[in-house]
Amino acid sequence: MRMNFETAKDRFFGRMLRTLTLLLVMVSADTVWAEAGHPLTIAEVSKEEALRLGARMYREGILPSGEPLEAIYRGDIPVTGKAFTCISCHLRSGLGSIEGRVFTPPTNGDILFRPQKSLYKGVEIASMPPRRAAYTDDSLADAIRGGLDPSGRTLNEVMPRYMFTDEDMKFLVLYLKSLSTGFSPGFSDGTLRLATIVSEDVRPEERDAMLVPLQSFVALKNRQAKVYESQPRKARMALPSMESTYLKLTLSLWELKGRPETWRAQLEEYYRREPVFAIAGGITASHWQPIHQFSEDNQVPCVFPVTDLPVVSESDWYTLYLSKGYYQEGEGAARYLNNEEALLNGRAVVQIVRASGKGSALASGFEQSWRDLGRKAPVTLLLEEEKQLTKELLEQVMDRENPAALVLWDDSRALPALDALTAGKNRPAMVIISSGYLGEDLWRINEEVREFTYITYPFRLPQEEAPYLPYVDPSMRNMKLKDDELKIVRKTYSIIQVLSRALTDMRGNYYRDNFLDVIGMMPDLPVPLYERLSFGPGQRYASKGCYIVQLSKGPRPELIKKSGWIVY
Ligand code: HEC
Structure with missing residues (x-):
């Protein structure tokens, strides 16, 4: 690697150059905003707006000017914006985290502006803020820019050194002072x-x-x-x-x-x-x-x-x-179908959707995923609230489109038409339906239909529960x-x-x-119903899986897996 042959002098000048470029970028940004008459100083905006801009620096890595923030990581790696937001290490609450052997201390108002003794109710604990004097506005700026704490200790280089102007720093410090100070209501x-x-x-x-x-x-x-x-x-x-x-x-x-x-x-x-x-x-x-x-x-x-x-x-x-929920079943269907290249072979996919909350959630999950996978939009037919999917209507659509697959987002009202498909000459090779939408009626799917009908099932299978x-x-x-x-x-x-x-x-x-x-930050939890509930910072949907299943033959059918828990 080239880096290895770099001399200390090269590195020094490299860093100087980067710093200078950053400074130039900041200066020119300042001028542009000043010319545009944009309020850049904290005195010019309301406290509420200043806090909002400070929160945006902390959470999204965006300076009050709208530019991404810049920093030096691990001594000499210039980094910017989203990848090195404060929340990615200190978390949204500012209370910090412990990951492996790296302890990220709190940066919330309550803790920063008080001296820390590494003690909790008289007991010394390693995972507490480091021993130091209380921060002031100035020493906090020194820590964030230069990596020096108020007791003169140099902070670990995992903590980036941020290149903020004095004015930008005021927004951030104002926000840190307000962050997690005084417990929430309730x-x-x-x-x-x-x-x-x-x-x-x-x-x-x-x-x-x-x-x-x-x-x-x-x-x-x-x-x-x-x-x-x-x-x-x-x-x-x-x-x-x-x-x-x-x-x-x-x-x-x-x-x-x-x-x-x-x-x-x-x-x-x-x-x-x-x-x-x-x-x-x-x-x-x-x-x-x-x-x-x-x-x-x-x-x-x-x-x-x-x-x-x-x-x-x-x-x-x-x-x-x-x-x-339903949206996820739609996603699962799209991913499963996407793997059926031989079956698709350039032919159309028809989607029939009941005009209802459930129908549209299933359809949006399917369409969004289908598009993300680089596919052409499906031919979509909407079934109005009172309308029945008749045998004639379904045959008409099949004759016209001759699709590779039919995705059918409806409840049990669609089952009789599905029966008629068995005899039709233009039967698609695959029909996909939703177990959530069918509910208990899922078990009523006729034997001849089961063979070409695939079902989205976002839970652990009943026989394995x-x-x-x-x-x-x-x-x-x-x-x-x-x-x-x-x-x-x-x-x-x-x-x-x-x-x-x-x-x-x-x-x-x-x-x-x-x-x-x-x-x-929780580890995956063993729970009933879902194969896995996994969490991750900022993730909002804990179960990400969905099986594609078929019904087995016979009078008391079971569900048979046709895919893994996560459909890729
Ligand atoms: C890549 C992870 C990471 C990011 C991003 C990060 N920090 Fe840190 N920060 C740390 C670690 C680790 C320490 C502890 C260093 C030490 O104690 O030696 C620390 C220490 C601090 C301290 C000193 C706390 C004390 O008690 O002395 C402050 C203040 C701070 N960070 C603020 C920020 C702010 C503000 C941002 C965003 C602009 C930020 N940090 C972004 C990892 C990070």
């Missing part, structure tokens, strides 16, 4: 307040399948806290990871009435009366969108609502879903749960797993962003 007196949401359109059995296990988890947690509380002080361990054992929880039920358009106002009213820390679970029969937007706008985390109609977004932060209910209130054991109710209980188990682990991992730092950060 925590006080050792109690964390949670809510769960149920809308009127949900059947009582389904509502209980979520509510009962969740409530019994909260009751159990509170009983434990009581036991710990009653122990003499000395017996309690002074470790951050033990903080959650004393934590008490409340769980309010927010019931939504009427049409989804009216939910937002109801949610705001509930929230005004009780600003909870987070929403745990929740269940509705319609789209989660109004609740998603409420969470986003009020910065209230929501963990694993039971919904197959989530908002699919790359950038939203506050709602963490179990999966993309452990028969027991891992977390159920004893009172539920006697309830006769139908398949879809059992699914809800199993989803609720995942909510409880993640919630209880997050409470521990927060280590007594009751900030909402910390709650979401620690979930992002």
